[in-house]
Amino acid sequence: MSELAQPSAGIVVALVLSAVLFTTGLVGFLVRRNMILMFLCTELMLQAAALAFIAFGKMRGDTGGQVFVIFILTVAAAEAALALGLVVLLYRRRETLSAEAWQELHE
Amino acid sequence: MTLPSLMLASVLAAASGDAAGHGSLADAPIVAATAAPELAWVGWVLALPALSAVACVLLAMLRVRNKLPAAATVLALGGAFALILKLYLSRGPNAAPVIVHLWDWMNFGWGGGDWKSFQADVSLYIDSLTLLWMLFVTGLGTLIALFASEYMESERGPGYARFFFGVSIFLLAMACLVMADNLVLLYLGWEGVGLASYLLIGFYYRKPSAVAAAKKAFIMNRVGDLGLAVGIWLIWVNYGTVEYGELFQKLAVGGSDQGGWDRSLIPFCLMLGAFGKSAQLPLFTWLPDAMEGPTPVSALIHAATMVTAGVYLIARMQPLFMLHPDAMTTVAWVGGITALVSATIGMAQYDIKRVFAYSTVSQLGYMFMGLGVGTAFGAAYHVFTHAFFKALLFLTAGAVMHGFAGQLDLRRLSGVRKVPGFGIVSWTMLVGCLWLAAFPYSAGFFSKDLILVQAMSKPQFQILGWLSLATAALTAYYTFRVWFRVCAGPVSYVPGEEAHGDHGHDDHGSQHHDDHGHAFHPHPPRLAMNGVLLLICLGAILAGIPGIQALRGQHNWVQEMVYASTAVRAAGVDHVTTPVAFGMDPHKVVSVFGIAASLGGIAIALWLHLLDRRMADRIRTALLSNGLTRWLPVAMENKWYFDEIYHALFRLPLWVASHLLHFFDRHFIDGVLVNGVGRVPTVLGRLFQPLYNGALQGYATTMAGGVILVLAWVAWRWLGAGGAA
Numbered sequence: 037m038s039e040l041a042q043p044s045a046g047i048v049v050a051l052v053l054s055a056v057l058f059t060t061g062l063v064g065f066l067v068r069r070n071m072i073l074m075f076l077c078t079e080l081m082l083q084a085a086a087l088a089f090i091a092f093g094k095m096r097g098d099t100g101g102q103v104f105v106i107f108i109l110t111v112a113a114a115e116a117a118l119a120l121g122l123v124v125l126l127y128r129r130r131e132t133l134s135a136e137a138w139q140e141l142h143e
Numbered sequence: 144m145t146l147p148s149l150m151l152a153s154v155l156a157a158a159s160g161d162a163a164g165h166g167s168l169a170d171a172p173i174v175a176a177t178a179a180p181e182l183a184w185v186g187w188v189l190a191l192p193a194l195s196a197v198a199c200v201l202l203a204m205l206r207v208r209n210k211l212p213a214a215a216t217v218l219a220l221g222g223a224f225a226l227i228l229k230l231y232l233s234r235g236p237n238a239a240p241v242i243v244h245l246w247d248w249m250n251f252g253w254g255g256g257d258w259k260s261f262q263a264d265v266s267l268y269i270d271s272l273t274l275l276w277m278l279f280v281t282g283l284g285t286l287i288a289l290f291a292s293e294y295m296e297s298e299r300g301p302g303y304a305r306f307f308f309g310v311s312i313f314l315l316a317m318a319c320l321v322m323a324d325n326l327v328l329l330y331l332g333w334e335g336v337g338l339a340s341y342l343l344i345g346f347y348y349r350k351p352s353a354v355a356a357a358k359k360a361f362i363m364n365r366v367g368d369l370g371l372a373v374g375i376w377l378i379w380v381n382y383g384t385v386e387y388g389e390l391f392q393k394l395a396v397g398g399s400d401q402g403g404w405d406r407s408l409i410p411f412c413l414m415l416g417a418f419g420k421s422a423q424l425p426l427f428t429w430l431p432d433a434m435e436g437p438t439p440v441s442a443l444i445h446a447a448t449m450v451t452a453g454v455y456l457i458a459r460m461q462p463l464f465m466l467h468p469d470a471m472t473t474v475a476w477v478g479g480i481t482a483l484v485s486a487t488i489g490m491a492q493y494d495i496k497r498v499f500a501y502s503t504v505s506q507l508g509y510m511f512m513g514l515g516v517g518t519a520f521g522a523a524y525h526v527f528t529h530a531f532f533k534a535l536l537f538l539t540a541g542a543v544m545h546g547f548a549g550q551l552d553l554r555r556l557s558g559v560r561k562v563p564g565f566g567i568v569s570w571t572m573l574v575g576c577l578w579l580a581a582f583p584y585s586a587g588f589f590s591k592d593l594i595l596v597q598a599m600s601k602p603q604f605q606i607l608g609w610l611s612l613a614t615a616a617l618t619a620y621y622t623f624r625v626w627f628r629v630c631a632g633p634v635s636y637v638p639g640e641e642a643h644g645d646h647g648h649d650d651h652g653s654q655h656h657d658d659h660g661h662a663f664h665p666h667p668p669r670l671a672m673n674g675v676l677l678l679i680c681l682g683a684i685l686a687g688i689p690g691i692q693a694l695r696g697q698h699n700w701v702q703e704m705v706y707a708s709t710a711v712r713a714a715g716v717d718h719v720t721t722p723v724a725f726g727m728d729p730h731k732v733v734s735v736f737g738i739a740a741s742l743g744g745i746a747i748a749l750w751l752h753l754l755d756r757r758m759a760d761r762i763r764t765a766l767l768s769n770g771l772t773r774w775l776p777v778a779m780e781n782k783w784y785f786d787e788i789y790h791a792l793f794r795l796p797l798w799v800a801s802h803l804l805h806f807f808d809r810h811f812i813d814g815v816l817v818n819g820v821g822r823v824p825t826v827l828g829r830l831f832q833p834l835y836n837g838a839l840q841g842y843a844t845t846m847a848g849g850v851i852l853v854l855a856w857v858a859w860r861w862l863g864a865g866g867a868a
Contacts, residue, residue, distance in 0.1 A: 062847055066840050074839070139837035 195219035213292035240270035268324035313339035367419015374412030410470035421453030438541025475515025482508030521593030549639030564667020589690020619744025
């Protein structure tokens with residue numbers, strides 16, 4: 037603990053927000069069955085991680101965190117397009133958005 | 144440049160020379176071999192067959208369908224023969240041995256001194272024994288390749304090139320074997336001729352029996368070759384060299400049998416190799432089966448040249464064998480008994496080529512007996528004469544087979560002599576038969592006589608001598624059984640099943656195909672085959688000249704060659720002439736009984752197989768119907784059950800063991816070890832499979848729960864550590 041710099045109040049707030057976002061995403065992912073909502077929840081978790089990057093970067097006085105977030109956003113945009121496309125295709129097959137419709141994939 | 148002209152020239156040269164008694168030659172000190180770099184051109188003897196082998200491969204790749212592969216091979220072999228002839232004429236029959244170093248092969252040392260270095264180079268050891276062998280190997284090789292150019296013509300295309308490739312590498316390996324200056328290079332050639340033999344026996348690779356015969360020959364030879372390999376290793380361990388020149392010097396100085404037990408094992412190891420290659424008891428059963436190959440191969444490899452490699456090995460290693468009298472005795476007895484056993488089998492075979500194959504085994508037995516009883520001259524002379532008359536017999540058998548659509552059963556051929564176009568074949572076959580039967584004053588008679596005289600003149604070998612006289616009578620009988628059945632008598636024949644010769648897949652004899660069913664026309668040999676038969680026949684006749692000289696007590700060419708060889712000189716071979724049974728000179732006894740045996744055998748064959756052909760069957764039936772003698776024809780027709788005995792002794796136990804091991808492998812190694820271990824993850828997987836229910840949220844919960852657990856554990860450890868600090 038002693039090697040790390042003491043976080044300022046703003047950083048603590050950012051980290052708490054990040055934790056709240058992540059928990060929201062996680063809980064949402066676990067309790068909802070709608071695939072679009074589940075996908076949005078994963079996005080929430082991703083952005084929570086991005087926020088934590090910025091916070092820790094700020095704490096260490098390192099711009100690397102922010103640079104990384106730019107990349108995360110880019111990748112997230114691409115991945116969102118892909119995932120939404122998949123969801124649309126899955127919907128077309130079963131006429132439902134419920135994740136339970138695809139339970140037999142476990143084999 | 145023909146072989147007969149060479150022989151005449153050399154015989155005349157020998158006769159005009161001032162002949163010294165061979166006793167003094169044998170007593171002469173060993174002449175050390177000297178290096179002869181100016182003879183480097185002799186290396187072309189090896190290079191020419193190698194080049195023709197390459198040429199055959201290229202021609203096969205270019206899909207050439209004419210006779211070019213045969214032309215390349217005949218030219219190369221003829222060139223090699225011409226070089227050997229030039230070498231012989233420039234050196235004379237009894238020049239000192241020379242070593243021609245071609246290039247370094249294995250040459251390394253670890254400290255210097257004896258047993259601290261190893262040298263085996265590609266060098267040639269040229270003495271009269273080498274030259275004697277090379278003269279008939281290359282000379283007959285050329286003629287047989289020429290014969291094959293016509294005999295194999297229905298195979299034109301890749302098969303034709305493959306055949307002549309085999310012949311070329313055979314000659315390359317044989318030259319390597321005979322001309323090597325060390326045992327390792329000899330071994331290379333030894334294996335090379337084995338490979339060539341395998342490839343050529345299995346030439347008709349679509350025929351299961353040919354493939355089986357090729358495998359049998361190869362595997363049986365492996366047994367013998369193991370003996371040779373161990374023998375060479377023991378020679379190095381005991382004498383610190385594998386080079387002939389050095390080895391003979393050491394043997395001469397080393398005197399008698401000092402050293403460990405392994406030293407006395409050496410000749411027996413070498414013997415095993417020789418017996419394998421030369422088809423002697425107990426490793427002889429591959430040779431008759433080797434007749435599955437095309438007939439020129441039988442003539443070249445399995446009658447005239449390769450099978451004499453064993454005789455060559457022992458003749459070359461004579462100084463070593465002379466130090467071990469038991470080894471010599473063993474060689475003599477194995478040879479004598481093989482001669483008798485295979486002669487009895489040969490009497491009861493119906494396939495012409497098989498009769499000749501057993502006669503080859505039998506004659507090789509005589510050669511080994513000659514070596515064993517101490518007449519390297521007799522053995523080498525018999526090799527020489529046998530090479531001619533046996534090549535002749537095989538080639539005539541091949542010509543008959545070629546002409547009668549693969550028919551080789553002597554019960555189904557008769558009066559071939561009177562069939563148009565088969566005159567030369569029949570009469571040259573008669574010469575071959577007379578020579579093989581040791582008809583008085585033929586070359587075969589002289590060479591056999593020399594061996595028998597030597598056996599008779601040594602009291603311990605007299606029984607063997609009488610046994611061999613009996614064998615000689617059997618030989619005369621079975622040889623003329625073939626000739627009287629096939630060539631004499633009224634004309635009648637049943638063509639074989641193959642459309643043309645012994646060729647499995649024929650494309651050229653289609654006109655014979657058509658009329659095969661209604662009217663079969665024999666297919667007489669043409670110029671190449673007849674010419675070669677006449678040339679070899681002439682060679683066989685001329686091969687008797689040294690024998691006549693020997694009979695007159697004159698010095699002769701072969702004897703001079705053999706006694707001039709360092710090997711034999713170092714061994715101090717002597718011709719003992721002690722009085723023998725009946726108070727007569729052994730020579731006289733052997734001559735009288737030998738002539739009687741030969742003529743008697745021929746007379747019985749004449750009676751049973753020409754004058755009264757049904758008599759042979761009546762005798763057979765009589766023997767079979769009598770309970771006491773029933774076993775005799777059955778055993779002889781079944782080759783004394785050698786194959787069956789080997790089957791029971793070796794193949795069956797190996798078969799049982801392999802099946803037991805297969806069972807063990809299948810059920811323990813595979814079942815318990817491999818699959819058992821492999822099943823562990825499967826079982827574990829089954830255990831956890833219910834977790835994978837396909838519910839996405841279920842997975843996520845598990846994962847999140849796991850992450851939370853890990854985090855909690857880390858936090859607890861961290862806090863605990865922090866608390867402790």
